[in-house]
Amino acid sequence: MVGVLEAAGEATRLRLLALLAEAELTVSELMVILGQSQPRVSRHLRLLMEAGLAQRHREGAWAFFRLRDDGPAATLAKTLQAHLDTLDPVIVADRRRLADARRQRSELASAYFARHAATFDEIRALHVEEAQVEAAVQAAMGRQPFGTLLDIGTGTGRMLELFAPQAMVALGVDQSPAMLALARARLAGAPFKHVQLRQGDVYALPVEAGSQDVVIIHQVLHYLDEPAQALREAARALAPGGRMLVVDFAPHEVESLRADHAHRRLGFERDEISAALRDAGLEVRHVKALTATPGDDRKLTVLIFVAHDRRGRSPETVASAKEGL
Ligand SMILES: C[S@@+](CC[C@H](N)C(=O)[O-])C[C@H]1O[C@@H](n2cnc3c(N)ncnc32)[C@H](O)[C@@H]1O
Structure with missing residues (x-):
């Protein structure tokens, strides 16, 4: 406790705790916000991590820091947050510079998006309207929290x-730092404070077995060598009674998607995905095909699957999941 209090009881480190409670930030971003050199910022961060107040995760060449969300020191960090004077001029100035850093991130992300917009638009134009797919997946999953x-x-x-917005905590995993940067810019607002983003691989997800109530794999399987293995790994993550939403293309002949957009699979038969979900131990309860309006033959059919973990959720599991959150 004394070590934790010593780590927190210093002006720059308190400022850091306030900032890391708001967002995941890199050392470079923190240097700009705090106006301090890299060795100083790194030293403060190291002390906060050693005390269990902050945590770090790597993403390619970058490291992101955030407030630790588990362990005894995490509770103390939250208590300290609650007592910080939000009108303190130093805190107010830090917040303003944090907003600038976020704006800059979002500008970088938009520049990347602009460079690749043609590619995204090209693919989007091939399949049924996104709004139609989104309405269908929301209907399939329901609105309950x-x-x-x-x-x-x-x-x-x-x-x-x-x-x-329906989840208490959410995690997005992707192998591409560029995509994660776009996601980070999209999810920068206060309604998404409970969302984390991590670099990771579909075959080795950075989550514990049985930890997720809802798992989504939307338009990812066609990039993979081993889609069935990815579904097994996703099923491993599902909590008892959890649900998995899988969305991908039905079989098609747009060969150019292979050469131009790195697709490995030109869609999937419904039976192939259903069988892989069953082999992963799940029960397929909903399958829907969204086809293009007649006459519009450019558009690919999108398949939607909802599969359930077969183990029911006991009252004890529900209680312990809530405790863990
Ligand atoms: C077409 S995007 C779909 C993004 C998102 N699910 C959506 O529908 O808006 C496919 C994503 O899968 C990611 N991806 C492909 N292979 C992966 C792998 N082995 N591990 C993690 N992510 C992967 C890519 O980086 C890309 O961001």
């Missing part, structure tokens, strides 16, 4: 934007 959400291959984070 749940505990934990995992979006696998989150890309620009659109599925998190749609479903995170």
